[in-house]
Amino acid sequence: MSYFVNYCTECDWSASTQACTRSEQSGLAIAHHVATGHDIAGERRATEPSGTGQETGWATEWPPPSEDS
Numbered sequence: 001m002s003y004f005v006n007y008c009t010e011c012d013w014s015a016s017t018q019a020c021t022r023s024e025q026s027g028l029a030i031a032h033h034v035a036t037g038h039d040i041a042g043e044r045r046a047t048e049p050s051g052t053g054q055e056t057g058w059a060t061e062w063p064p065p066s067e068d069s
């Protein structure tokens with residue numbers, strides 16, 4: 001299993017698809033860049049198969065609720 005993480009090259013900001021959807025992650029990365037001028041990098045990482053007992057299947061089947069602004 002793998003996930004994608006965006007992280008800041010200038011501070012310890014990061015956003016993982018383990019905690020939010022890809023579209024949310026993109027929005028957070030853009031917001032951080034706009035707010036700080038920092039550069040955002042991204043990479044795919046593999047989760048450790050070390051059996052922590054955490055179930056993280058929800059993210060892939062969680063369509064963003066269509067909230068109208």
Ligand SMILES: [Zn+2]
Pocket residue numbers: 008009010011012013032036038039
């Ligand atoms: Zn930053």
